Amino acid sequence: MSARIQHLTDQHGAVGAGGTLAATDRARLWREQRHGSLECLTALFRRHRYLPHTHDTFVIGVIEAGCEAFHLGGVRHLATAGSLCLVNPGEVHDGAPAEDGYAYRMTYPSEQLLRAVASERQGRRMAIPRFRDAVVQDPQGYALLRRAHLLLEAAAPPLAADEALLEAYGWIVARHAEDAGPTARLPSAPDAVARARDWLDAHHTERVDLATLAAVAGLSSTHLVRAFRRATGLTPHAWQTDRRIRTARQMLARGQAPAEVAAACGFCDQSHLNRAFRARVGVAPGGYRA
Structure with a gap:
């Protein structure tokens, strides 16, 4: 990790020495125009609670410290430090601090971006992927995505940041997603x-x-x-x-x-x-x- 990125993390990140969480809620969101206005969020939440909501995009991120509790598909999930969080478009979910709170880094890639990533890896046109599990333990995937997120946040040279992001998405899609086709985003309904x-x-x-x-x-x-x-x-x-x-x-x-x-x-x-x-x-x- 470059000195610039390490300095940025120490000064503005949510995780202090020894993995302790900062005292107050904080959040920063930005967009990466090179990836279709990809939204990226870094945050620490001790008190903030998300109401049930959905996204047009995927939600892919890492828990850096603490534990987030959220409901999805009628199941209560606990995402602890080191976890990957994976939410498909249209899935209703909430989010709240468990115990002392949590710090995380999130990205919100479009269906088109992940479909392109899946297609490139397979060498043929693939359907929109869909993640099987909302929380997974994957140390390599965690490390790849966290590194890419840090590079993007630090405004690292675009080539390095872009390569890191696509490598992370490619790894995660290959190991945790399945083809779902272009439909089925919304829940079935009478x-x-x-x-x-x-x-x-x-x-x-x-x-x-x-x-x-x-x-x-x-x-x-x-x-x-x-x-x-x-x-x-x-x-x-x-x-x-x-x-x-x-x-x-x-x-x-x-x-x-x-x-x-x-x-x-x-x-x-x-x-x-x-x-x-x-x-x-x-x-x-x-x-x-x-």
Whole structure:
């Protein structure tokens, strides 16, 4: 590891001497334009708790210290120091500190990027990969991804950083993923829930009442909420908020002001956006935009 990267980790990382965690929450998110605006996050969370949410992208990262607890697929997972965390697009998950908290480094590669990585390794066009397990113990994969993340954070020479990232992704995909095909991103759902879900996606920035959504689905309001949660892992309101946050991320990444984004996405005000955004992304809208 270069002296520059070591200095950056000591000064701004979440892990202190002896592997101890810093005293307060901190997070930094940035984008790598060379990889399709790949988002990278480094954070320490002692108190911050993620609400259930989804991503359009994969989530691939390492736990550097402590332990993160999260629910995915009805199972509570514990990701301890040295673990790889692997979440597929569209999978509902949350996240919270276990015991004293955790420090981690995350990346959010697109389906297209991981499909290209898988295809290059196999020498033929592959389907979109899908990870089998949410938490795995793989010391080599951990070391490769952590090194790549450090290089990206330190703004290392692009050739070195890019080679390290693709090597890490290639290793992880080869050992922990399987071909899933271009579909099956969203959970399967009965026709009534699918109608409600699709309608809500198309109107997610608008004020929507449950009676209207239930009429679209052809179910009673109570039945819809129960069926929607069973099929997707979220209530209709949580699903709408999740979609609003996805739209907000896109607008903020284009440089639009948080107040403008809040209004366009259907939030009551900027404070409402701030609370919902941080609870699902880990950083505030202003920091994400920067």
